[in-house]
Amino acid sequence: MNKKGFKYYLKIYFKIQIQDIKSKMSYRADFFISLIGMLFTNISGFLAFWITFQNFPSVMGWSYYEMLFLYGFSLLALTPVQLFFDNNWSLRIHVYSGDFIKYCFRPINLFFYFISEVFDIKGIAQLFFGLLMLIYSWNKIGLDMSVFIFFKLIIALVTASLFMIALMNAAAATCFWIVKSGYIMIFANRFKDYAKFPISIYNPIFRFIFTFIIPIAFIAYYPSLIFLRPNAIPLLTYLSPIIGILFFYISYKIWMKGALSYAGTGS
Amino acid sequence: MSTKSLSFSKYFTLTRAGVLEALSFRASYIVTILGNLIYLVVIYYLWKAIYASSSTTVVNGMSFKDTMIYLVLATALASLFEVFLVWNIGRDIQSGKIVLDIIKPMDYQIYSFFNFSGNYVVAFFTTFLPTFILVYFLTGGAIALGTNLIFFIISVLMGLIINFCIDFLVSTICLFTQSTWGINIMKEVIVLFLSGATVPLAFFPEPLKTIVGFLPFQAIYNTPLLFLVDESLSTSKCIEMLLFQLFWVFFLFFATRLFWKKSLKILTVNGG
Numbered sequence: 001m002n003k004k005g006f007k008y009y010l011k012i013y014f015k016i017q018i019q020d021i022k023s024k025m026s027y028r029a030d031f032f033i034s035l036i037g038m039l040f041t042n043i044s045g046f047l048a049f050w051i052t053f054q055n056f057p058s059v060m061g062w063s064y065y066e067m068l069f070l071y072g073f074s075l076l077a078l079t080p081v082q083l084f085f086d087n088n089w090s091l092r093i094h095v096y097s098g099d100f101i102k103y104c105f106r107p108i109n110l111f112f113y114f115i116s117e118v119f120d121i122k123g124i125a126q127l128f129f130g131l132l133m134l135i136y137s138w139n140k141i142g143l144d145m146s147v148f149i150f151f152k153l154i155i156a157l158v159t160a161s162l163f164m165i166a167l168m169n170a171a172a173a174t175c176f177w178i179v180k181s182g183y184i185m186i187f188a189n190r191f192k193d194y195a196k197f198p199i200s201i202y203n204p205i206f207r208f209i210f211t212f213i214i215p216i217a218f219i220a221y222y223p224s225l226i227f228l229r230p231n232a233i234p235l236l237t238y239l240s241p242i243i244g245i246l247f248f249y250i251s252y253k254i255w256m257k258g259a260l261s262y263a264g265t266g267s
Numbered sequence: 268m269s270t271k272s273l274s275f276s277k278y279f280t281l282t283r284a285g286v287l288e289a290l291s292f293r294a295s296y297i298v299t300i301l302g303n304l305i306y307l308v309v310i311y312y313l314w315k316a317i318y319a320s321s322s323t324t325v326v327n328g329m330s331f332k333d334t335m336i337y338l339v340l341a342t343a344l345a346s347l348f349e350v351f352l353v354w355n356i357g358r359d360i361q362s363g364k365i366v367l368d369i370i371k372p373m374d375y376q377i378y379s380f381f382n383f384s385g386n387y388v389v390a391f392f393t394t395f396l397p398t399f400i401l402v403y404f405l406t407g408g409a410i411a412l413g414t415n416l417i418f419f420i421i422s423v424l425m426g427l428i429i430n431f432c433i434d435f436l437v438s439t440i441c442l443f444t445q446s447t448w449g450i451n452i453m454k455e456v457i458v459l460f461l462s463g464a465t466v467p468l469a470f471f472p473e474p475l476k477t478i479v480g481f482l483p484f485q486a487i488y489n490t491p492l493l494f495l496v497d498e499s500l501s502t503s504k505c506i507e508m509l510l511f512q513l514f515w516v517f518f519l520f521f522a523t524r525l526f527w528k529k530s531l532k533i534l535t536v537n538g539g
Contacts, residue, residue: 027445027446029444029445029446030444030445030446030448030449032449033444033446033448033449033450033453034446034448034449034452035449036449036453037448037449037450037451037452037453037456038449038452040452040453040456040457041452041456044456044457044459044460044465047460048460048465048466051466051470051471051472052317052466052470053317054472055321055326055327055470056317056320056321057320058320059316059317059320060316060319060320122449178294180292180295183294183295183298183299184298186302187298187299187301187302190302190305190306191305194305194309197309197313201312201313201315201316202308202312203312206308206312214305
């Protein structure tokens, strides 16, 4: 396969997206119901957070608004996986039915083609909630804002988003080896909810696990330190973009290894 | 329906088949237990940090151990109750397969229940029981094991039926909307939040707590769990709670039946 440029892929991506939106528009009711469902998820998530912390002004040196900052940050960092990588949820169904073989015959990157097929528009609701929480807590804590800080925030969010994407890629890829592996995706998906808690609450063993094995500490905790604790930024925060890219790359390799060994179902 | 077809032996055949089918996916239960264990770790440290920041050891009538038992067993119950009924019925509606089930000489609501009853049985032994034993030992035997255990078991059974009825109700709505994800996630969120499975109901602020008390959701998780953590409950109070659950069991069982029967008339299956 000859290498094709970034521009080429971008063009293809938009072409596929337009098709996806067209097909979604034929089920408009489903779209609105899904959007409301997403709003419900976020409202209840926030209410649970609010009820838990209303009685406690601070948890281990983290104020209510700092906790809210972590929450908002995690929602934003978890938006890309929802918006752009949601097709991973259908992977096992395609693989199981044999439908997946159609992706193997396209002269473009297999992973790219499969993932770009779906743009999960309901993720917008999460983006909105995350932004709201981040801006609100940002103001309440009284943090500064400048072009440079904004730039840092964007970098931090983009690299933080890679970790959940990597986890879900790897979880989805298990279906190439294990039949009906949906429970592994559900297992991995639960980690989304844990990303918003400061890693400092754990003992050293679990701090290690949540940093290097199941890297959820990078989704909100480490990148948020740049803004919340600018005087005590650990080395891991600076390294997180590289670790993020590394995790993403490994998950991509696992996914591709599974996909290339796919033999179809014979139908 | 003739009295003959009301005999339950055919339904129990479904249970047996379900158990055998579920047992062939052992790995899924191991992963679910692992997931529950990690959840246990997360909430253990989270609530430990929260209680450490509090000036009192008992918050809203619940100690740290009570909160742990409550939340971990709520998750264990959630994995026991979850049979993805809405997903399965939703998929059958979209594919048209549902027609094959409706024409079976069985009552569809009861058929659906028994179709998944095997999963309940297997999940009870593979995820709920191990989690229960684990929590019991990790909290140093903080769960009182007495007559309350009998109340707990009866209460879990009723909670399971209430949860099933709500799932069935939501599946019926899918006949109208042809949308599964959105409807299902709304149900999931409402049930888990208002039942106390995410945050114990004891922590809810006052007007909300009273309102939630009148809804059927708290009868799914909060009622059985209170039998385990609230030792101050009198026997009469326990019976009152069970009767309240029983009311919801009957009400929801018949209401969802009626709704299903009425809704079936509008069912359209595209192709098949």
